[in-house]
Amino acid sequence: EAGVAQSPRYKIIEKRQSVAFWCNPISGHATLYWYQQILGQGPKLLIQFQNNGVVDDSQLPKDRFSAERLKGVDSTLKIQPAKLEDSAVYLCASSRPGGRHEQYFGPGTRLTVT
Amino acid sequence: GDSVTQMEGPVTLSEEAFLTINCTYTATGYPSLFWYVQYPGEGLQLLLKATKADDKGSNKGFEATYRKETTSFHLEKGSVQVSDSAVYFCALSFGNEKLTFGTGTRLTIIP
Numbered sequence: 001e002a003g004v005a006q007s008p009r010y011k012i013i014e015k016r017q018s019v020a021f022w023c024n025p026i027s028g029h030a031t032l033y034w035y036q037q038i039l040g041q042g043p044k045l046l047i048q049f050q051n052n053g054v055v056d057d058s059q060l061p062k063d064r065f066s067a068e069r070l071k072g073v074d075s076t077l078k079i080q081p082a083k084l085e086d087s088a089v090y091l092c093a094s095s096r097p098g099g100r101h102e103q104y105f106g107p108g109t110r111l112t113v114t
Numbered sequence: 115g116d117s118v119t120q121m122e123g124p125v126t127l128s129e130e131a132f133l134t135i136n137c138t139y140t141a142t143g144y145p146s147l148f149w150y151v152q153y154p155g156e157g158l159q160l161l162l163k164a165t166k167a168d169d170k171g172s173n174k175g176f177e178a179t180y181r182k183e184t185t186s187f188h189l190e191k192g193s194v195q196v197s198d199s200a201v202y203f204c205a206l207s208f209g210n211e212k213l214t215f216g217t218g219t220r221l222t223i224i225p
Binding site for chain 1: 118150156157158159160163203205211212213215216217218
């Protein structure tokens with residue numbers, strides 16, 4: 001089966017600009033996660049969707065970050081305006097709903113804010 | 115809150131050496147425990163997991179045992195290869211909730 005797809009793979013922007021990342025989860029995976037991985041750290045959850053509803057967005061900086069998952073499939077994560085400290089790899093993962101299912105990760109989008 | 119502490123890196127070993135990467139956790143209740151691996155230029159992949167105390171996860175020659183009494187999940191391999199060079203992350207989760215990761219350990223194997 002096809003894995004989790006993400007685009008773009010790399011993005012360089014200036015501070016105060018906006019940027020959007022796209023994720024297409026594995027077919028049939030109702031649960032979708034966005035993680036932020038700052039260099040030298042482990043990934044940290046930003047937001048979790050179950051179908052198109054938000055399960056956990058407690059770590060999402062809502063003044064500048066937003067995410068949506070229309071129709072319960074693809075998802076978009078947006079940053080507006082970007083800050084230098086947003087430089088990181090943004091990882092999307094998906095899993096089957098319920099129980100203790102493995103999370104499958106996409107290749108990530110590396111964002112550099114200058 | 116829940117947290118994972120893992121061995122500081124980087125770790126450099128010679129081929130065929132024995133590997134241990136320490137991982138301990140703090141959590142309320144009994145989480146599932148995982149080791150993820152990130153090879154150069156690739157995404158995170160699940161290496162192994164254990165869902166309850168005394169379970170042993172294993173894959174590709176790697177093993178880790180869920181130790182409730184010491185809240186640990188140390189990763190071991192008897193004979194490492196150059197192809198094992200990667201960054202290894204210990205993580206925990208409850209049910210279908212978020213993964214809480216350690217900071218990662220970079221492993222380099224020298225021929």
